[in-house]
Amino acid sequence: MIRGNQLSGIFTLGRSALYAYENTIEKNGRSGIYVSPQTTFAEILRNTIAENAQMGVAAAAGAQQVDIRENSMRANGGLGIDWNLDGVSPVVEDDSKAPSNAPLLFSAIYDPARNTTIVTGRVQNRPLGPYINATNVDLYANATPDGDGERWLQPSGVQQGSSFVIEIRGDLRGQWINATSTRTHWLASKPPADHLVSHSFAGGTSMTSELSNSVRVE
Numbered sequence: 001m002i003r004g005n006q007l008s009g010i011f012t013l014g015r016s017a018l019y020a021y022e023n024t025i026e027k028n029g030r031s032g033i034y035v036s037p038q039t040t041f042a043e044i045l046r047n048t049i050a051e052n053a054q055m056g057v058a059a060a061a062g063a064q065q066v067d068i069r070e071n072s073m074r075a076n077g078g079l080g081i082d083w084n085l086d087g088v089s090p091v092v093e094d095d096s097k098a099p100s101n102a103p104l105l106f107s108a109i110y111d112p113a114r115n116t117t118i119v120t121g122r123v124q125n126r127p128l129g130p131y132i133n134a135t136n137v138d139l140y141a142n143a144t145p146d147g148d149g150e151r152w153l154q155p156s157g158v159q160q161g162s163s164f165v166i167e168i169r170g171d172l173r174g175q176w177i178n179a180t181s182t183r184t185h186w187l188a189s190k191p192p193a194d195h196l197v198s199h200s201f202a203g204g205t206s207m208t209s210e211l212s213n214s215v216r217v218e
Contacts, residue, residue, distance in 0.1 A: 003027050008034040009052065018042040024050075031055040032076065037062035049073045049080075049148075056080040056148050059099070066099075067206040069138055069155070069182060073148035080148030081180065081210045089210055096126035100181045100209035103137055103164075108177045108217040117172040117217055122163045123181045133185045135159070139166060142176040145214045149178060176214040183207050 001024045002009040009025035011034035012018050018039060025032040025047060032049035035042050037060040049056040049071055055078035059066050073080040083089050083099040091101045105121040119139060127133040137156050140149035158164040184206040 001026070005029060008032065008058070009049075010034070012036045012039045012042070014038050015040060018044070020044045020047055022046045024048045026050045026052065028052045031058035031078070031082075032073075033057045035059040035063045035066055039063040039066070041065040042067065044068045044071065046070045047072070050075055052076045054078045055082040055085075057082070058085055059083050060085060065205050066208060067182060068180065068208040069136075070152045072150060072152065074142075074150045076148050079210060081208070083210055091124055093124075094126050095124075100125055100183050100207045102209040102212040103179045103181050105177065105179060105212050105215045108172070108215045110171050110173045110217055112171075115170060117168040117170060117177075119166045119168065119177055119179075119215070120164070121166075121179065121212070123158055124161055125181060125183050126161070127183070127185060133183065136182045136184070137164060137166065137179050138182065139168065139177055139179050140211070141172055142178060142214060145176045145216070147176055147178065147214065149180070149211050153177075172217040175217050177217060178214045179212045181209040181212075 003026050006029045008030045009028040009032050015038045031054045032052040056073040056076040061084045095101045101124050103121045103123045108119045110117050139153040141151045156166045
């Protein structure tokens, strides 16, 4: 457990890399995790990040290859994920050389006949490079509309720059859904099945967005 620091719970300085897996990071004086502008690579996966004074994850402008997925974030003072440390980032036309655009969610509706929650939305992303590209949308459930991404639900591969329909098993009525978009491209002819090894073994590059708008499951 990483708790009660005057500044961020975990942070990078200068030209550096970060692997942050399965930590509990809470009640720190600034963000839970701070990624500095000179960071060349960061994987922030399956952490619990809660009740920090500022953002859950603060990623400064200039940080590269930042993969933020499958975390549980709640009750942080700022955004769950904040790129450029300036609040909610607008969607840009070409994000190929920038942090990924967050998805735009349209609706989340429970189908009792199938015991399935159906989420619709759109992601506007450009490929990161001229190789094999993929986009994953990670969905999160929250108790309130301003949730930081409290409970990771599942990832779904979607077409870049397209609308999507994602089905989640179970009744999530009354909860609020938000999402991130993570773009990855590989230099290898076939990417590995496990995204945790994609960087070191296949020359992969990933960028995760801020969290999307929230929609209430009806």
